[in-house]
Amino acid sequence: MTQLSPVRSWVASANGHADFPLQNLPLGIFSHQGGTRRGGVAIGEQILDLSAALQAGLFDGAARAAVEAMAGGDLNGFFELGRGARVALRERLLELLREDSPQRAQLEAQQSQWLFPAADCQLHLPARINDYTDFYVGIEHAQNVGKLFRPDNPLLPNYKYVPIGYHGRASTIRPSGTDVRRPKGQTLPAGQAEPTFGPCARLDYELELGIWIGQGNALGEPIAIGDAAEHIGGFCLLNDWSARDIQAWEYQPLGPFLSKSFLTSISPWVVTAEALEPFRRAQPARPQGDPQPLPYLLDARDQAGGAFDIELEVLLLTDAMREQNLPAHRLTLSNTQYMYWTVAQMVAHHSVNGCQLQAGDLFGSGTLSGPQNGQFGSLLEITEGGKKPIELASGEVRRFLEDGDEIILRARCRREGFASIGFGECRGKILPAR
Amino acid sequence: MTQLSPVRSWVASANGHADFPLQNLPLGIFSHQGGTRRGGVAIGEQILDLSAALQAGLFDGAARAAVEAMAGGDLNGFFELGRGARVALRERLLELLREDSPQRAQLEAQQSQWLFPAADCQLHLPARINDYTDFYVGIEHAQNVGKLFRPDNPLLPNYKYVPIGYHGRASTIRPSGTDVRRPKGQTLPAGQAEPTFGPCARLDYELELGIWIGQGNALGEPIAIGDAAEHIGGFCLLNDWSARDIQAWEYQPLGPFLSKSFLTSISPWVVTAEALEPFRRAQPARPQGDPQPLPYLLDARDQAGGAFDIELEVLLLTDAMREQNLPAHRLTLSNTQYMYWTVAQMVAHHSVNGCQLQAGDLFGSGTLSGPQNGQFGSLLEITEGGKKPIELASGEVRRFLEDGDEIILRARCRREGFASIGFGECRGKILPAR
Numbered sequence: 001m002t003q004l005s006p007v008r009s010w011v012a013s014a015n016g017h018a019d020f021p022l023q024n025l026p027l028g029i030f031s032h033q034g035g036t037r038r039g040g041v042a043i044g045e046q047i048l049d050l051s052a053a054l055q056a057g058l059f060d061g062a063a064r065a066a067v068e069a070m071a072g073g074d075l076n077g078f079f080e081l082g083r084g085a086r087v088a089l090r091e092r093l094l095e096l097l098r099e100d101s102p103q104r105a106q107l108e109a110q111q112s113q114w115l116f117p118a119a120d121c122q123l124h125l126p127a128r129i130n131d132y133t134d135f136y137v138g139i140e141h142a143q144n145v146g147k148l149f150r151p152d153n154p155l156l157p158n159y160k161y162v163p164i165g166y167h168g169r170a171s172t173i174r175p176s177g178t179d180v181r182r183p184k185g186q187t188l189p190a191g192q193a194e195p196t197f198g199p200c201a202r203l204d205y206e207l208e209l210g211i212w213i214g215q216g217n218a219l220g221e222p223i224a225i226g227d228a229a230e231h232i233g234g235f236c237l238l239n240d241w242s243a244r245d246i247q248a249w250e251y252q253p254l255g256p257f258l259s260k261s262f263l264t265s266i267s268p269w270v271v272t273a274e275a276l277e278p279f280r281r282a283q284p285a286r287p288q289g290d291p292q293p294l295p296y297l298l299d300a301r302d303q304a305g306g307a308f309d310i311e312l313e314v315l316l317l318t319d320a321m322r323e324q325n326l327p328a329h330r331l332t333l334s335n336t337q338y339m340y341w342t343v344a345q346m347v348a349h350h351s352v353n354g355c356q357l358q359a360g361d362l363f364g365s366g367t368l369s370g371p372q373n374g375q376f377g378s379l380l381e382i383t384e385g386g387k388k389p390i391e392l393a394s395g396e397v398r399r400f401l402e403d404g405d406e407i408i409l410r411a412r413c414r415r416e417g418f419a420s421i422g423f424g425e426c427r428g429k430i431l432p433a434r
Numbered sequence: 435m436t437q438l439s440p441v442r443s444w445v446a447s448a449n450g451h452a453d454f455p456l457q458n459l460p461l462g463i464f465s466h467q468g469g470t471r472r473g474g475v476a477i478g479e480q481i482l483d484l485s486a487a488l489q490a491g492l493f494d495g496a497a498r499a500a501v502e503a504m505a506g507g508d509l510n511g512f513f514e515l516g517r518g519a520r521v522a523l524r525e526r527l528l529e530l531l532r533e534d535s536p537q538r539a540q541l542e543a544q545q546s547q548w549l550f551p552a553a554d555c556q557l558h559l560p561a562r563i564n565d566y567t568d569f570y571v572g573i574e575h576a577q578n579v580g581k582l583f584r585p586d587n588p589l590l591p592n593y594k595y596v597p598i599g600y601h602g603r604a605s606t607i608r609p610s611g612t613d614v615r616r617p618k619g620q621t622l623p624a625g626q627a628e629p630t631f632g633p634c635a636r637l638d639y640e641l642e643l644g645i646w647i648g649q650g651n652a653l654g655e656p657i658a659i660g661d662a663a664e665h666i667g668g669f670c671l672l673n674d675w676s677a678r679d680i681q682a683w684e685y686q687p688l689g690p691f692l693s694k695s696f697l698t699s700i701s702p703w704v705v706t707a708e709a710l711e712p713f714r715r716a717q718p719a720r721p722q723g724d725p726q727p728l729p730y731l732l733d734a735r736d737q738a739g740g741a742f743d744i745e746l747e748v749l750l751l752t753d754a755m756r757e758q759n760l761p762a763h764r765l766t767l768s769n770t771q772y773m774y775w776t777v778a779q780m781v782a783h784h785s786v787n788g789c790q791l792q793a794g795d796l797f798g799s800g801t802l803s804g805p806q807n808g809q810f811g812s813l814l815e816i817t818e819g820g821k822k823p824i825e826l827a828s829g830e831v832r833r834f835l836e837d838g839d840e841i842i843l844r845a846r847c848r849r850e851g852f853a854s855i856g857f858g859e860c861r862g863k864i865l866p867a868r
Contacts, residue, residue, distance in 0.1 A: 130564075131605050136688060156686050161629050162620055166688035167601035167695070171565050171790045172653060181654040183787035186596055186728065195595050197728050219606060219697070220615040220868065246787070252590050254570060254600035255689025258787040261601070263653070294620065294631050353617035353680070353692040354868075356605045434654065434788075 007419075008099040010108060011115070013044030018412070019422030020044055025093050026269035026424070027234070029074055029124045032116050037124055039070030039078070042269055042424065043097060047121050052114035058096060062088035075127045075212075075270065079233040079359035082215040083273075086233075090274050123268035125175050126236075127212065127360035132173060132264070133350060134208075134240060134364040135165040139340035141367035144381040160290050163297070163341040163349045165363075168240075169261035173362065175268040176426045182403065182433040183262040185246040195249055199433035202244035202386065203401040206367040207314050207332055207377035207409060210238035210266050211343050213361035220354040225299040228344035229306065231357065234270035237312075237409045237426040238364045241265065244380055244400070266362070267409065267426040275421055276308055279413040283307040283342055296352055297345045306342035311335055311412045312368055314377065319404035320394040328408060329392050332377050334370045403432040441853075442533040444542060445549070447478030452846070453856030454478055459527050460703035460858070461668070463508055464555045471558055473504030473512070476703055476858065477531060481555050486548035492530060496522030509561045509646075509704065513667040513793035516649045517707075520667075524708050557702035559609055560670075561646065561794035566607060566698070567784060568642075568674060568798040569599035573774035575801035578815040594724050597731070597775040597783045599797075602674075603695035607796065609702040610860045616837065616867040617696040619680040629683055633867035636678035636820065637835040640801040641748050641766055641811035641843060644672035644700050645777050647795035654788040659733040662778035663740065665791065668704035671746075671843045671860040672798045675699065678814055678834070700796070701843070701860040709855055710742060713847040717741040717776055730786055731779045740776035745769055745846045746802055748811065753838035754828040762842060763826050766811050768804045837866040 008015045009022040020026065020042040030040040030047055039050040050067045053059065059067050066085035069077035078085065096107060136142055139159070146154030158164065182203060186195040214233030217223050223231055240260060247259030283303050292298065299306075314332035321329070341349075343363070351357055369377040376382045379400050383389055386399040401407070411423035442449045443456040454460065454476040464474040464481055473484040484501045487493065493501050500519035503511035512519065530541060570576060573593070580588030592598065616637060620629040648667030651657050657665055674694060681693030717737050726732065733740075746769060749762035775783075777797070785791055803811040810816045813834055817823055820833035835841070845857035 131603060157627075158620075158622075158629075158683055158686065162684050164684070164688055165691055167603055167691065169565060169601055169789060170604075171792050171795075172788075174653070181788050184656075185787050186592075188592075193591075194725065195592075195728070197730060219608070222618075243787070249592055250596050250598070251687075251689075252592065253685075253689070254598055255685075255687070257598075257600055258784070258789065261789040262787040291628065294629070296631060350692070353619050353677070353696040354606075354615050355603060355692065355695040358605050361605070 009097045011043050017044045021419045023419040024275045024421040026271045028269045029126050030121045037073035046115050049114045063092040076360040079214045129170045129362050130358045132168040132170040132362045134168040136366040137339045137341040138366045138368040140338050140371050141369040166255045173264045179431045180428045181431050187245040188249045200243035204242045204379045205407045206240035208238040209365040210236035211363040216358040219356040223351040225348040228347035234272050237267040239265040265428040269424045278418045280305045281309050302344045306344050308336045313410045315408040317406040334375045405430050443531045445477050451478045455853045457853040458709045458855040460705045462703045463558045463560050471507035480549050483548045497526040510794040513648045563604045563796050564792045566602040566604040566796045568602040570800035571773045571775040572800045572802040574772050574805050575803040600689045607698045613865045614862045615865050621679040622683045634677035638676045638813045639841045640674035642672040643799040644670035645797040650792040653790040657785040659782040662781035668706050671701040673699040699862040703858045712852045714739045715743050736778045740778050742770045747844045749842040751840040768809045839864050
């Protein structure tokens with residue numbers, strides 16, 4: 001295992017950093033004080049500029065090729081190189097940045113050339129997203145939402161056989177910090193036969209894990225379940241903003257459309273499979289009576305270690321809370337363990353019909369709710385469709401999101417004997433409809 | 435009107451050409467004998483190489499800018515320039531290629547530099563397709579399919595208010611001539627409770643009009659219905675290949691996914707709005723009792739001339755028919771007049787929530803069936819889900835598509851006093867499952 005807790009970095013802010021200790025080393029695309037977009041690595045409160053470090057002669061061989069593949073200002077080419085290049089770059093970064101690096105004195109002396117305060121940098125989308133697919137593998141969410149409509153039979157018959165997903169809109173995916181303009185659209189008022197047009201009144205968040213596709217496949221050539229993990233480039237947080245009232249009226253018979261396509265927010269750092277290695281776990285055994293996955297979705301190694309233990313958190317900050325200096329209100333504390341299908345199963349299913357996946361494609365997991373109060377990954381579930389409002393310390397109540405509300409997603413991986421790592425935040429604030 | 439029937443071209447094969455007379459001038463991306471991809475124009479049996487013609491000094495001003503925008507080997511930059519550049523290029527091409535062109539002698543002498551036999555060229559996708567959206571505006575198809583499931587109430591309540599659409603898979607759109615590998619997937623055999631996995635047994639075509647987006651919009655800024663026509667870059671034919679058995683099992687609750695994403699075929703030539711100008715017509719009056727479109731979908735100019743009269747044809751050619759030298763069997767003869775919503779209404783609806791459209795996005799219209807036998811745009815409708823097989827002159831029957839079957843889509847625009855134009859073919863042949 002390349003990641004061990006005792007290893008510290010000579011970049012002081014990395015040691016004990018909640019998200020970006022030396023053991024994480026997530027990749028992203030950033031610009032420094034308005035400069036060009038380039039590949040970077042988060043280390044504590046700093047960003048390591050990979051192209052500047054390349055120019056300083058710090059990379060050779062496969063690590064060098066990995067950095068050179070980012071020259072276009074996105075990670076697509078790097079993703080396409082696959083696992084080997086990613087691991088080589090990680091190994092070299094660990095070597096450079098660890099406290100006992102043999103080159104430490106020299107590196108510290110030249111660090112101002114390629115190490116910048118994150119506060120002076122802007123993060124961008126890490127890749128050109130060719131296609132975006134949103135899955136629905138959070139079984140607790142599927143059951144919670146299903147119960148609102150079908151109390152006796154919340155899950156549809158296909159759910160435990162098919163990793164359900166649908167194509168999403170790629171053009172409106174934005175990095176954390178992008179404001180969310182409240183969408184307008186058609187909605188059907190309760191008890192009416194004709195729709196009206198106006199601002200969404202039931203604006204919601206959805207807590208999801210994002211999955212970046214690394215190497216793609218050729219058209220017509222499925223990715224076998226045993227190979228699927230090799231095609232995953234990394235992970236992020238994803239907020240699938242949802243207009244529930246627009247969704248309810250539009251979604252039959254072809255699925256969600258304008259209710260989701262106004263914006264999708266992601267955390268901009270790509271957390272690698274290598275950083276998440278200590279937080280892998282076996283896919284939880286299916287409850288008695290559940291069917292086994294069909295053979296094309298079943299792989300012993302994936303069942304033994306294809307799931308992750310990642311804590312997921314959602315916070316709400318309102319204008320009034322900001323004015324009163326109140327801390328953000330925790331809406332959700334959930335975990336990736338509530339995924340009924342692994343990410344490898346998603347990849348194998350998506351490509352089994354010959355569909356071509358490409359480097360830089362993004363998957364969303366679907367909302368990852370837990371079974372208990374406090375674990376629900378959307379307001380639809382928390383307030384039971386608006387029937388049970390939330391009371392906030394500011395004296396406000398919320399059924400759905402109001403203008404000025406900010407939603408903050410966070411993720412944390414913890415394991416005894418290992419350094420904790422996080423994903424960085426995925427934030428978005430609601431602006432009034434135009 | 436820039437298009438008048440009597441105008442002939444000195445390119446002899448253009449005069450009376452079923453698809454590409456001088457009045458059409460569709461744009462595309464081609465390569466000549468394995469060379470680089472470049473912009474071209476179809477004229478009769480020839481392709482005019484725009485970059486070679488540019489080098490020969492044939493373009494100035496806005497026409498020159500239009501051709502220069504194709505330098506990257508796709509039409510995205512050209513689409514982004516909008517209507518002005520497109521019209522300037524068309525005017526210049528008409529001037530160059532008409533029979534009485536003042537430069538005719540010089541042009542004929544140098545034509546071998548920039549005019550190639552189409553038979554020596556390969557056609558490619560005309561643009562990088564960022565996002566693909568498939569609509570469902572063929573009301574006769576929606577009713578025919580709805581009747582199979584809900585005989586008394588075939589249309590869902592939202593249909594006459596919402597231009598229904600869903601996000602499709604962009605990575606698997608391919609130009610005419612690309613073979614179609616029969617997909618594998620999960621299906622639920624009749625009367626069974628558990629799905630099986632295997633090759634699709636109910637493979638179908640869908641006859642659609644494709645719409646290319648020209649200039650896009652900024653995130654959060656809807657395109658008003660009155661401006662929508664300005665954002666359309668052109669038109670093509672689209673075959674939305676569909677695996678009906680996979681679709682039936684997977685599509686609840688989030689819509690079609692693997693049943694459509696294995697391949698979508700398009701005709702590679704972009705037919706412009708200017709070429710289609712004589713074939714515009716008023717949007718047919720809605721039947722009595724139908725609601726008026728909501729104001730954001732209603733524009734007097736669009737109602738008066740936003741629809742098109744384009745004849746659409748589907749042909750089937752089987753291995754046995756090829757062996758017996760039989761002509762292709764006509765499955766469908768339909769028309770774009772069966773669109774319940776105009777293309778401008780699709781654009782206005784898609785962006786009304788602030789969704790960003792980008793140059794090179796592609797829309798499908800949805801299956802364009804007519805109300806009568808012979809006008810149905812899919813085998814699902816023709817054979818009533820496989821219950822009424824088609825008999826072919828080869829002695830074969832078809833419920834759905836068999837391996838070796840080829841589907842050919844064609845379009846033709848006819849109007850008294852004007853030259854007819856076509857779209858070129860959209861072909862695809864079924865290969866056995868791997």
